Amino acid sequence: MHRVALVLTLVACAAETPAPSPEAQSLQGTGLGTSWTVKWMGDAPKAEVEAAVVTALAEVDVSMSTWRDDSDLARIRAADGAVDVSWETAHVVDASLTLARDSDGAFDPTVQPLVELWGFHGDVPDAIPSDEAVDAALAQTGWQRVAVSRVDGVSRVDGGGTALDLSAIAKGWAVDRVATAVAGVGASDLLVEVGGETRTSGSGPNGPWTVGVERPVDAAPGTDFLAAVQPRNGAVATSGNYRSRVTIGDESFGHTLDPRTGRPTTNGMRSATVIAPTCTEADGLATALMVLGEPGLALIEERPGVEALLVLAADEGLREVPSSGLDAYRVR
DSSP states (O other), X not given: OOOXXXXXXEETTEEEOOOOOOOOEEEEEEETTEEEEEEEESOXXXXXXXXXXXXXXXXHHHHHOSSOTTSHHHHHHHOSSEEEOOHHHHHHXXXXXXXXXXXXXXXXXXXXXXXXXXXXXXXXXXXXXXXXXXXXXXXXXXXXXXXXXXXXXXEEEEOTTOOOOOHHHXXXXXXXXXXXXXXXXXXXXXXXXXXXXXXXXXXXXXXXXXXXXXXXXXXXXXXXXXXXXXXXXXXXXXXXXXXXXXXXXXXXXXXXXXXXXXXXXXXXXXXEEEEESSHHHHHHHHHHHHHXXXXXXXXXXXXXXXXXXXXXXXXXXXXXXXXXXXXXXXXX
């Protein structure tokens, strides 16, 4: 959607040409296995902003990567009992456990054995996992087994014999960390995006930052949009089944797994977009909604400042289901 703002200033009965809008500074790069973009107004030096971004993402990676052997999550998986972790690992695990409780287990940070079983991390299996294999993987999961503590000022996490996977919330946390880091070096009126998850503060060159919501179809990223929203000092995160898929035999499965059944979801959800005060909250809730489907909107309605847009498969193509207050953020 293209929007044009026209401002007229009358001085001595003559119309003056409006001053051009200030331009945003912008940086792009890669980290956490994806791309990132930061835009800001003002004179904060690009070198300092870039250094802040790179440092923040590196700290998140060494804490929460499921691919690194030296990450906090790898050490939690290998340990028999509690291990010392970074403050941010403890914070994100704690946020994950809260969401797991609130969603009755639809969000669960211990799904790593299931992710591996279905081929979304590591090798794709030759055949669809058997009931026995699914049950065996489920026996290794359970968010109730995880505990977060702080002893003598040191954060600790006990995985309770599980393998933690924070992929469904860590990217949102990374956005929040980057936003805090770049604000700390003087960048104001920000838009921070990491792998499609976004947080904004203040305004851009033409008013409130506008974020596009992609249509959940097989199209190149950034080419087909369903809606546009203005989070206004908030965050936007989307989870979907339309790109990350795995093919086992003759069947294709979306990457959203229901932690309660151990199997890919079959509720017709194509995508869930959440607007929330933080990207950590938006990211986690978007994943929970992909599992819960339409009934999950009850989670949204009880949270102030949180809205959502669900997109489901329908006979005629796609069906949108918004939360009650979404229109306050949607650009028309």
